[in-house]
Structures are given as structure tokens and as C-alpha cells.
Amino acid sequence: MPEQVTITITITVPATAGVATSAVRRGPPPPPRPAGKPPRTPEPLDRLRARAAPRRTPMPLERLRTLAAPRRTPEPLETLRARAGPRRTREPLETLRARARAAATGGRQGAGGRPRAAAPRRAPGRHAAGAGGGDEAGAGREVRPPAPGGVPAAPNRCELRGRVLQARPSPAFPERWELRLEILESRPLHGPNFARPGQVVDAYVVRPTRPIREGTVIVAEAEFVGDQRGGRFQLFDPAEAPDG
Secondary structure, three states: OOOOOOOOOOOOOOOOOOOOOOOOOOOOOOOEEEEEEEOOOOOHHHHHHHHOOOOOOOOOOHHHHHOOOOOOOOHHHHOOOOOOOOOOOOOOOHHHHHHHHHOOOOOOOHHHHOOOOOOOOHHHHHHHOOOOOOOOOOOOOOEEEOOOOOOOOOEEEEEEEEEEEEEEOOOOOOOOOEEEEEEEEEEEEEEEOOOOOOOEEEEEEOOOOOOOOOOOOOEEEEEEEEEEEEEEEEEEEEEOOOOO
């Protein structure tokens, strides 16, 4: 029987540069990083949203001109004081008290702040207007035309009998005749009666249909037009009294 022979061969391979024995890299090598530049960090979400906001709308030209206008220079203090004028000096307490007393007494004050005596009231016959006109008649007293600013008399109508002292055309109103009457009798028709016997009053007639002569006695319906300080009567269709 042949004899068996065992032969052992050992092969040694040297390691080459750039080749790892433990692992093999596939694909091209990565590009080299620049020296001194750190890797880029991702931006926060709020910053990205702010950057994606719409752009600002340009301002109108008039607005830009207003903003570009020069600001007003403040005026000096002396100029402001001169424009405001002098300050009002406070009045003494006694002057204020005297003025208050004058207002409370209706402004009737004499020298030294003393209140004046109240003016005596006029007789009811001097004023034709009023609530009832008064029962006392002032013989020969004159009823003057009303002054502005009074309270008009209430609606009234009466029948009167009077003597014509004067009759003439009105210089202001061509269609009127102005009369001066001495009231002899009166009778109320409705409303208060302002015609008192014995009074001398002013009256007028609009477009008289009959001639009116001085010295005659006439009868007519009349309405008082005026206020509490005086007035005149408007006569309606005056005629001479049959027994005048």
C-alpha cells in the first residue's frame, strides 16, 4: 500500500496603502469640506414665516409729502403770552358781593352800593294792556305805542264810542289813517276790555270806507294791539254816532 504524504503551503500577502482589510468602501469618495466653515444649521420656522410675509405697500405720494414737510417751530413764550393777552385780575370779594346784591335787587343800586328805592307803580289807567286793565280809569291819560320785547295782549274785541281829537293819513302806511281818540264809552265783546272811558288813546283804521272828521264822535269795534307797556287800537268800520 502506498504511503500518504501531507504538504502544507503558507502564502503571506502584504497590506497595501488606502485599502482596509476589514471593510471595502463602495462609490466615489465624498468631497472634502472647506477648512474653517461650520456646517449650515436649519432656520427656525418663525423666521421662515416672517421672510415669506407679503412686502410692504408703498405709501401714497401725498402722505410722503406730508411726512417730508418741515415741522412747525414752536413759538417763543413771549409771543404766546402777547397773543393770549393780559390775565384777568381777580376782583375783590366786596365787589363780587356788591354785584350779587345788585343782581338780586334788579340792578337798583345807588352810590356806595346801597339799593335804590323802587320806582312807584304807575296807575292802571296809564297802561291799556294787562290781565284786567284795572278798574280805575285815568282821565286824560295817554296810551303810548308798545315798546319791543313785551308780551302781546290776549285776543280781545270791544265796542267803543269816542271823540276824534286828531285824524291824519299815516306817513309810513298809505292805506292807514291814524287817529287820536278820547274814549267816552266801551263795552267788551269777547276777551279782556282794554278801552277805559276817559283815556286818550292812539288808534288806526285800515282803508276806511267813510270819511273821519276831527271833532266828531264815532262808534266802532276795536281790538287792542300791544303789550303790557302800551299799544294802540285797530278800529273796524268806524261810523259817526247818530247822537254825536
